[in-house]
């Protein structure tokens with residue numbers, strides 16, 4: 001039988017305007033960086049996407065290189081789109097990116113027009129889509145004129161392969177430059193995707209949050225749970241199957257005694273607030289309304305269910321914020 005999404009899927013999620021645009025994004029979005037490669041059963045990926053959509057998560061974030069192997073997350077997602085979301089494309093915001101290493105030779109990474117456009121075409125093919133909603137330059141390329149990278153993004157929109165464009169991990173200075181170029185081209189930069197969490201505050205120090213607000217650009221922050229560190233999962237050691245156990249991107253060395261003690265203290269604050277640490281970590285990045293969306297990852301359906309409940313208690317007192325600062329430092 002064909003899967004049908006929940007009828008009440010829009011009753012509890014909050015949707016925020018992405019900067020000064022008409023596009024709204026869910027306060028919590030789902031990223032497919034990990035757990036969507038060939039090392040994860042298809043049923044798990046399908047169940048996570050279905051549950052996320054049922055809970056009002058309309059935005060799914062991908063990139064050319066998500067896997068393993070690179071490209072396989074887009075292929076798996078394309079399959080799920082075909083079997084489950086066929087009639088729901090207009091209710092979904094799907095993004096992809098180009099910037100990191102994708103194929104051998106001099107044209108397989110960074111920010112040249114050659115690479116960015118070829119990569120976008122490949123992503124569309126893997127997902128079986130005519131267009132993505134947002135296409136990103138995944139990282140600033142110091143060896144390609146920014147005009148060329150931005151020109152490629154503009155061309156992608158003009159050729160109907162994306163509706164909007166964004167940049168990821170560009171610092172404040174480069175963001176201003178890219179936004180100015182894209183504005184002249186007539187394809188505004190509508191979104192920035194940086195990392196941000198209680199223990200990773202570079203966007204505050206760099207002035208990026210202020211820059212984005214000033215320029216009317218939305219922000220979707222990745223790894224708000226610090227890849228799982230800002231949850232209770234590592235309080236009793238490194239569990240089998242967790243990201244830190246798989247020599248993936250989360251270095252188990254971060255889970256030293258001092259950091260785990262700090263996470264334990266943060267968990268006590270979350271308990272007092274009547275929420276899980278994951279929920280508090282998500283609420284924290286969204287506090288004050290300056291961030292458009294918290295971009296989470298999940299290896300299980302239950303994690304998505306836990307995370308969306310962050311919105312049930314999203315306000316912090318000044319005392320709570322000060323106490324969090326005592327234990328959560330960059």
Ligand code: NDP
Pocket residue numbers: 030031032033034035061062138168169193221222223224225226227228229231232233241242243244278295296297298299300302303304306307
């Ligand atoms: P998170 O910080 O949300 O970490 C996700 C991991 O945390 C999960 O895989 C899971 O770990 C654990 N987790 C999630 N929810 C819970 C919960 N409720 N309780 C306990 N553990 C939980 O984000 P990611 O690092 O996965 O990044 C999210 C997305 O951001 C990516 O998928 C991608 O779309 C984007 N991203 C973009 C980058 C860029 O350069 N633009 C770089 C990195 C990410 P486990 O798997 O161990 O169960």
